[in-house]
Every structure is written in structure tokens, then in C-alpha cells.
Amino acid sequence: MKSFNRTSWQSRIFDTINMLILLLLVLTMIIPFLNTLALAFSSNLASMQPEIVLWPKEFSTEGFSTVWNRMQLYLPFTNNVIVTLVGTIGHVLLSSMAGYVLIQQGLPGKKWMVSAILVTMMIPGEAIMIPMYVVNKDLGLLNTLSALILSGFVSGFSVLLMRNFFLSVPYEMAESARIDGAGDLRIFLTMYMPLAKAGLATVTLFEFVSRWNQFTPAVLYINDSSKYTLQIALKSLIVDTDATSSNFMITTNVRMAGIVIALLPLMIIYPYVQKHFVKGIFLGANKE
Amino acid sequence: MRAVFKFKTLYLMMVPVLAYFILFSFYPLARGLVISFQKYRLIGDRPFVGIENYASILKDPFFWDVFRNTIVIGVGIFVINFILPLLLALSLNEVASSWFKKITQMIVYLPHLFSWVIVGGMWILMLSPDTGIINQIIQLLGAEPVSFLSSDRYARIVMIVTSGWKEMGFTCILYLAAIVGINPSLYEAARIDGANRWQLVRDVTVPQLVSTMKVVVMLNVLGILRMFDQIFVMRNGAIADKVDVIMMYTYQKGILEFSVGPATAAGFLVILATLIITYITRAVIRYDEG
Numbered sequence: 001m002k003s004f005n006r007t008s009w010q011s012r013i014f015d016t017i018n019m020l021i022l023l024l025l026v027l028t029m030i031i032p033f034l035n036t037l038a039l040a041f042s043s044n045l046a047s048m049q050p051e052i053v054l055w056p057k058e059f060s061t062e063g064f065s066t067v068w069n070r071m072q073l074y075l076p077f078t079n080n081v082i083v084t085l086v087g088t089i090g091h092v093l094l095s096s097m098a099g100y101v102l103i104q105q106g107l108p109g110k111k112w113m114v115s116a117i118l119v120t121m122m123i124p125g126e127a128i129m130i131p132m133y134v135v136n137k138d139l140g141l142l143n144t145l146s147a148l149i150l151s152g153f154v155s156g157f158s159v160l161l162m163r164n165f166f167l168s169v170p171y172e173m174a175e176s177a178r179i180d181g182a183g184d185l186r187i188f189l190t191m192y193m194p195l196a197k198a199g200l201a202t203v204t205l206f207e208f209v210s211r212w213n214q215f216t217p218a219v220l221y222i223n224d225s226s227k228y229t230l231q232i233a234l235k236s237l238i239v240d241t242d243a244t245s246s247n248f249m250i251t252t253n254v255r256m257a258g259i260v261i262a263l264l265p266l267m268i269i270y271p272y273v274q275k276h277f278v279k280g281i282f283l284g285a286n287k288e
Numbered sequence: 289m290r291a292v293f294k295f296k297t298l299y300l301m302m303v304p305v306l307a308y309f310i311l312f313s314f315y316p317l318a319r320g321l322v323i324s325f326q327k328y329r330l331i332g333d334r335p336f337v338g339i340e341n342y343a344s345i346l347k348d349p350f351f352w353d354v355f356r357n358t359i360v361i362g363v364g365i366f367v368i369n370f371i372l373p374l375l376l377a378l379s380l381n382e383v384a385s386s387w388f389k390k391i392t393q394m395i396v397y398l399p400h401l402f403s404w405v406i407v408g409g410m411w412i413l414m415l416s417p418d419t420g421i422i423n424q425i426i427q428l429l430g431a432e433p434v435s436f437l438s439s440d441r442y443a444r445i446v447m448i449v450t451s452g453w454k455e456m457g458f459t460c461i462l463y464l465a466a467i468v469g470i471n472p473s474l475y476e477a478a479r480i481d482g483a484n485r486w487q488l489v490r491d492v493t494v495p496q497l498v499s500t501m502k503v504v505v506m507l508n509v510l511g512i513l514r515m516f517d518q519i520f521v522m523r524n525g526a527i528a529d530k531v532d533v534i535m536m537y538t539y540q541k542g543i544l545e546f547s548v549g550p551a552t553a554a555g556f557l558v559i560l561a562t563l564i565i566t567y568i569t570r571a572v573i574r575y576d577e578g
Binding site for chain 1 (some may be wrong): 414461
């Protein structure tokens with residue numbers, strides 16, 4: 001909107017107020033994170049003082065060493081890494097395979113498959129949490145990381161998203177490869193997968209974030225503290241203060257350090273996330 | 289049969305996905321439906337009891353408490369998550385400087401990326417009456433500290449506001465993406481007709497966002513009954529009767545008290561309600577008309 005008349009004084013007043021409001025909003029977003037970061041790097045004693053802290057007081061990493069070594073946050077962290085990596089790789093593979101199958105023309109039973117997938121998208125996962133618990137219990141999956149990996153191992157959303165990415169690959173290309181004698185597996189792996197890199201990146205990022213944050217399944221299926229993932233470990237560290245049976249006091253910097261550790265992997269991938277998310281949401285929502 | 293042979297690789301590629309959905313979507317759904325009519329026991333037979341589980345839920349006063357909480361908090365979150373992102377997107381769109389716009393977007397989107405354990409945990413610590421930063425600011429302004437998360441008065445508001453804080457950036461980006469897609473000639477034409485900035489927003493931008501608004505309404509309406517993580521993390525004994533929602537009730541009944549039958553029945557009531565609400569909402573906002 002370059003040709004806009006921005007010289008009139010009302011317009012300028014509006015712009016100023018608008019910027020101020022937005023700035024205020026940004027501050028409400030930044031200050032909590034700054035506060036968290038600053039407290040995480042403060043000393044035990046300083047972090048417990050009733051003060052507004054936006055910069056580390058008595059800079060120290062004792063919060064990190066306490067939460068990582070003494071409270072053994074590395075165990076749930078490792079579990080989280082395992083669940084996230086295995087879960088994400090499996091999810092991406094299965095969704096792309098199904099997405100590839102769903103773009104095939106003239107495949108008998110395709111309509112039926114699509115409707116089955118659409119129905120799974122309509123089931124609110126939380127509403128069947130008790131039957132899911134029963135099924136996992138019957139399968140002997142309670143208190144295993146496998147239960148967490150299998151929870152959401154593929155999703156209708158990702159399948160449709162991959163299908164919509166594959167649809168943009170020219171179908172004639174696959175046809176001519178097929179005439180030359182290439183099988184579906186080869187066409188899928190050597191033609192479609194490389195051409196749908198953006199799609200793979202989108203599904204991978206989506207899945208990585210939701211895996212890293214996976215909470216409800218861990219609450220339901222995991223009791224054994226050696227199988228805790230980061231989110232439940234943090235929940236008991238931050239929220240259930242009294243329930244944490246420990247013989248030393250958990251200071252604020254320790255809790256904040258736990259939060260910072262959990263944020264780190266997400267912050268690293270954040271620059272890529274924004275770009276892919278919007279596109280992905282619209283593509284995944286397209287069910288035509 | 290020949291078709292199956294011809295396409296056998298494709299079918300084989302689909303097998304794991306379909307098997308997964310059968311085992312972890314359809315089977316639990318069917319199993320749950322059966323359990324909701326059974327007296328579920330770990331050992332021994334599981335006699336069918338008709339609608340007893342459903343009746344016990346509907347007769348339970350606690351269920352109606354959590355139902356009321358779900359509606360109050362859910363509607364609050366729905367409204368705040370509809371209005372704030374729209375205002376934010378419109379006001380961001382008026383900003384001329386593109387770096388300011390980009391940075392604001394980036395920062396506002398950030399909390400959406402984090403789990404409720406992180407966001408809820410941060411807010412619990414920030415709202416703490418002794419050392420939390422918010423009460424420090426309140427005291428700086430000369431007022432008495434407030435124990436937000438143990439007060440009947442503030443508990444629900446805290447849930448609504450923190451949810452708005454977390455999700456605002458996400459929905460805002462959906463709107464911004466739609467605004468970018470608006471045909472510039474619409475603005476051009478309105479400007480030739482002498483429209484001012486406010487009129488451009490009201491008569492061009494907002495009407496062009498209607499279909500995105502419908503998507504947002506659908507996404508958020510379905511979230512109301514499913515609320516769980518946030519409450520699970522941020523609740524405590526003092527405010528449980530104000531903030532516990534249906535999913536929390538289901539969890540407590542099914543997992544902690546092991547009344548699997550009634551808890552499953554409660555889950556199916558939620559599914560039923562979801563279907564009805566979806567249907568009504570689609571009709572009211574004319575979702576299928578684009």
C-alpha cells in the first residue's frame with residue numbers, strides 16, 4: 001500500500017498508537033521468556049528473591065547442573081529424543097507412502113481408503129483416551145516408550161498433506177517411468193520423494209514439534225519414572241512441587257533451567273517452522 | 289483379482305497405514321462403545337449393563353460441574369481466540385515497516401510452538417504471589433499481590449487469558465496469509481472511490497477474510513470439549529471446582545478411580561456432543577458455502 005496517503009495527521013496518529021499497542025503486545029510475549037531465561041542463569045539464592053528479573057542476577061549455571069545431573073533430567077531428555085526421532089521418522093515414512101498411494105489414478109478401493117482416513121480425522125482423540133488406555137494395556141504397551149511412539153504414528157492430516165504435495169508432481173512423469181518398467185516403489189523413492197522435499201520438510205517439522213511436546217499419551221501410559229518423557233518430568237518438577245519427594249529445596253532457577261532445556265530444540269528449528277507451517281496447514285486442510 | 293495383482297505394491301504400501309488406523313483408531317472406538325455399555329472389570333466377566341454407565345454420568349453432580357466449567361472456559365477461550373488474532377492481523381497489516389511486522393509476527397507466534405507444560409509452568413511461576421514477576425509489577429504499582437491461581441475469582445480468567453496468549457500468533461498467521469492473498473485491485477478500486485483507511489479495512493479486508501474466519505471458527509469450536517493439557521497442568525486443588533473440565537473428569541474417573549465404564553461413557557457423550565456442535569456450527573456459519 002505504497003500509494004497510501006500517510007501524510008494526514010489522523011493517519012499518523014493512528015500509526016503511532018497502533019505501533020505502541022503492538023509494541024506492548026510484543027513485550028507481553030518477550031518478558032515472560034526473558035524472565036525465564038534470566039532466572040535460569042541466576043544463582044540459587046538470587047532466583048528466589050522477590051524482584052523483577054530480566055537479566056541474570058549473580059550469573060551462574062547451577063540451575064542447569066542441578067536439574068541435569070542431580071535431578072537427572074538427562075534421562076527423560078534421552079527418552080524424549082528417542083520417542084521424537086523414531087516417531088517422526090516413522091510418521092513421515094508412513095504418511096508419504098499412503099499419500100503416494102492416494103494419488104494413483106484408477107486404483108480400486110481408493111475412495112474407500114480416503115473415507116476411512118477422513119473418519120479417523122473426525123474422532124476426537126481425547127474423547128477416547130480411556131479405550132486407548134485399555135487397548136494399550138491389552139497390548140502390553142503400558143510403561144513402554146513404544147506406546148508413546150505408536151501414539152500418532154501416522155495421521156490423516158499428514159497423509160492428506162503428503163498427498164496434496166504429491167499431486168503437484170506431474171503424473172505423466174510417473175506414467176512414462178512405469179512404461180519403461182519402473183515399479184511403484186522405485187517411482188515413489190526416486191521420483192516423488194525427492195520432488196516433494198517441501199512436503200517432507202513440512203510434515204517432519206509438524207511432527208517433530210508435536211512429538212517433542214507430546215503430553216497426554218505420556219500422562220496416560222507412563223507410570224514408571226525411568227520411562228518419563230521431558231514433558232511429564234517437567235510437569236512434576238514445575239507444577240507438583242510438593243509431590244517431588246526430594247531432600248533439597250527446588251529453587252526457581254532449577255525450574256527455569258528445566259524449561260530452557262525443553263525449549264532449546266524447538267528454538268533451533270523455529271526459523272524453518274514458520275515458513276512451512278502456514279502452507280502446511282492450508283494444504284493439510286484441503287480434503288478435495 | 290487381477291487388479292489386486294497389478295496394484296499389489298500400492299496395496300502393500302497402504303497396509304501399514306490402514307493396519308495402524310484399524311488398531312489405534314477404529315478398534316479403540318468400537319471397543320470403547322462396547323465398554324461404555326459394560327460393567328468393566330479387570331478380572332472376571334464384563335456383563336452388559338445397558339445404559340447404566342451413561343445414566344450414572346448424567347446423574348453425577350460433578351459431571352454437571354465440569355460441564356459448566358467446560359462451557360464457561362471453552363466459550364471464553366473461543367471468543368478471545370477469535371477476536372484477538374483478527375485484531376492483531378488487521379493492525380499488523382496497517383504497519384508500514386516490514387521488519388517490524390516480521391519480528392512481531394515471529395515473536396507472537398512463538399508460544400504456539402511450546403507445550404502447555406512449558407507455557408503453563410511459566411505462567412504458574414509468573415503468577416506466583418511471592419516471587420512471580422506479575423505480582424512484582426502489581427506491587428510496584430502500589431497494589432496488593434494476588435494469588436491468581438488459588439482464587440475462585442481469577443482462576444477461569446487466567447485459563448482464558450493464557451490460552452489467548454499462547455494461540456494468538458498461530459491464528460493471526462492464518463489471517464495474515466489470507467490478507468496477502470487478497471486481490472490488490474480491490475483496494476485500488478475502493479481507493480479510486482475515495483475510501484479512507486478505515487473504510488478499506490471494513491469494506492475490503494474484513495469481507496475478504498470471511499472464509500478464513502469460518503475455518504478458524506470450526507477449528508476452535510472443536511477444541512472446546514477437548515481441552516485437557518492446559519487444565520491438567522495449571523489446575524490445583526484450590527480451584528479444581530472452578531476449572532476442571534470434562535476431559536479432566538474422564539481422566540480422573542477412568543485412570544485414577546478406574547471406573548472405566550462410566551469414564552468411557554463420558555467420552556462417548558463428548559463425541560456425540562462434538563458431532564452435534566459440528567453440525568450446528570457448520571449450518572450456522574454456512575461452512576459449505578465457502
